[in-house]
Amino acid sequence: MKVRIVGIGMGPQHVTPEAAAALRSADYVVAASKGDDDGLLAARREVAAAYGLEVVAVADPERDRADPADYPGAVADWHAARVAAYAEVLGSRGGTAAFLVWGDPSLYDSTIRIVEQLADRLPLTYDVIAGISxxxxxxxxxxxxxxxxxxxxxxxxxxxxxxxxxxxxxxxxxxxxxxxxxxxxxxxxxxxxxxxxxxxxxxxxxxxxxxxxxxxxxxxxxxxxxxxxxxxxxxxxxx
The missing domain is CATH 3.30.950.10 (Tetrapyrrole methylase, C-terminal domain)
Known part of the structure; x- marks a missing residue:
């Protein structure tokens, strides 16, 4: 089982040759869904479609966004819920999954942290492909x-x-x-x-x-x- 964390910049026009090669190697894309009108999910679907990839949409767990006193704790709880949801998908499907990160995975994005936790639960390897921030x-x-x-x-x-x-x-x-x-x-x-x-x-x-x-x-x-x-x-x- 493998996960490829792929930075896609701000959309299809920013997919680098390296990112494109990573997507061609994947079996499917895993993406959070925030509802039927999720524009960012639609953008990820557009990128995935260019490489013939199915998008497995996972309902994004609720998060306290009202600036709680324990902000790190609220984010940690949200990440844990995401890890549990993604682990269910990866565990049942196996293969190579791609996570499409808006911008670059290194900057104000938690996909790497979440996949690190997934790797503690599941027998998987992962890599990171940079994107335009x-x-x-x-x-x-x-x-x-x-x-x-x-x-x-x-x-x-x-x-x-x-x-x-x-x-x-x-x-x-x-x-x-x-x-x-x-x-x-x-x-x-x-x-x-x-x-x-x-x-x-x-x-x-x-x-x-x-x-x-x-x-x-x-x-x-x-x-x-x-x-x-x-x-x-x-x-x-x-x-």
Whole structure:
């Protein structure tokens, strides 16, 4: 039994030759399903169809997304439920299964952690195929470098953005966003993108003070067009 964790970037156009070879070696795809209107599942189906692969959709367990006090514990419980669901599929089917990861498996995605736990339960091996990440594509779309000359870029989530600012970070790539809470950052520059690499892609750049209403409107349009919205942005403090 083998699992191939395949980064697919933002869709079929980002499947690299290495990822394509991995998909041709697979027998089927395992994917979480969040309901009948799951746009990300539809995107995975599109990728799988190009390689003649069946998609085994597994109902995604419920997760507490209301910023619980024990956030790591809530995520661990969610992962455990996912592991149990996937183990049932892999145990009954065997063969080579592919997990298609949006973006790159190394960055704010838990598929590797989940497959590690599956490997503790089942006699399987696994490998990881890199994909194009959202920050990479954001930089390309805006034609920018993610950091000033000789300076770092700090990558974090929206829920930890206040912490990053408080600790002195001045150049921050933000993922896993929700409501845009940028109070106090009005003079910072922002390069924002949603649903990158898809027909509903939206891009906005400027100072937070100038473009925040435009971003919020574009976010609503992207979600209406696709049924989902995934956005990422780079924030940089004024010199």
């Amino acid at each position: 959202a920050p990479q594509l954001l930089a390309a779309r805006h034609r920018i470098v993610l950091h000033p000359v000789g300076q770092p870029v700090h990558v974090t989530t929206a829920r930890r953005l206040p912490e990053a600012v408080a600790t002195g970070q001045r150049n921050i790539a933000v993922m896993l966003t929700g409501a845009l809470d940028l109070a106090g950052l009005e003079d910072w520059s922002i390069w924002w993108g949603a649903n990158l690499g898809t027909p509903s892609e939206a891009l906005v750049a400027g100072t937070v003070r100038e473009v925040l209403p435009e971003i919020e409107a574009a976010r609503v349009r992207a979600k209406a067009a696709a049924g989902w919205v995934m956005d990422v942005y780079l924030l940089r403090a004024a010199p």
